[in-house]
Amino acid sequence: MKEILTIFMDYSGDGIYPFLFxxxxxxxxxxEKDMKIRRVLLESSVVITVLFFFPLFKMVMDKVEEAGTYYRILWLLPMTVVIAYAGVKVIGRHTRIGMAAVVIVLVLGGEYLYKNIHITQAENRYHLPQYIITICDRIGPEEGEERVWAIFPPESVHYVRQYTSEIQMPYGREMLVASWEHVEHPIYALMKADIIRIDLLAELADDYKCQYIILNKAKQTEGDPGACGLEKIAEVGGYDVYRNSSVELNASP
Incomplete structure (x- = not known):
């Protein structure tokens, strides 16, 4: 039970919304008297909540789910809807007092969004870094052409896949999650090294039929890209985009 409470507290973080729920x-x-609302919104929430805090259910889930994902059961709870509906009922019964109470709770329970270092103002309608969109549009295939293969720095992998499926990568998100069991991809090992060996990277790019390589200019490199068959075709937002001339477009790995 202690472990379940710890998971719930970690899930709640510094916020009050799970408790407000x-x-x-x-x-x-x-x-609430409406039986349809009670069944759909309330009784289902009670069942999920009780199951989450029930130790035997936790034991069963540990046998069938991935380690460290038990908190995802809480995703099934309609927290936002329940809180909003309860707030509306309070305001409906006691307009002034209810509205003041709801506003106070929301203000005290929230915080300025952009204080978080991981949240920045959106640069575009995709809510992705603009350099990702610019690079993907630059190297992506034309309509009717086969998808291309590109090596991106580890910090860009998530964004590329969110933007387009027309650009394939030799490694993906599985490399970035330490708790997932995986064999480290040799290209990923090179890309995350303190010093990137261009000659080895170009050799592996040939082996895996990757037509493009994107390098973070802040990373230290060793070797001459031109001598390894890499042609710099663009510089976007602190990243250099190289075309691997050794691999033809429309080639399959």
Whole structure:
């Protein structure tokens, strides 16, 4: 049970919304009379919540799920809807007091979004770094052509896949999650090294039929890209884009 409580506290973080959800759920269980709403919104939430905190259920889930993902059960809870619906009912019954109480709770329970170092203002409608979109549009295949293969720095892998499926990569997100069991890809090992060996990278790019290589200019490299068959075709947002002339376009690995 202690482990379950720890998972719940870690999931809640510094926020109050999971606790606000529990309060709203209790309030609605007492006041809500509509049986359809109770079944769809409340009773299902109660079942999921009880199962989450039930140690035997945790033991069963540990046998069938990936390690460290038990918290995802909480994703099934309609927290936002329950909190919002409870807030509307409170305001409906006690307009002024209810509205003031809801506003105070929301203000005290939130924080300025951009204080988080991992959140920045969106650069485009995709909510992705602009350099990713520019690079992908530059190297992506034309309509009707086969997908291309490109080696991206580890920090860019997530973004590329969110933007397009027309660019394939020799390694993906599995390399970036330490808890996942995987064999480290040789290209990934080179790309995350303190000093990137251009000659070895170009050799592996040939082996895996990668037509493009993108390098972070902040990373230290060793070797001459031109001598290894790499032609610099663009410089975008602190990244150099190289065309691997040894591999033809439309080639398959």
């Amino acid at each position: 529990l309060i709203a759920l209790i309030y609605l269980l007492v006041t």
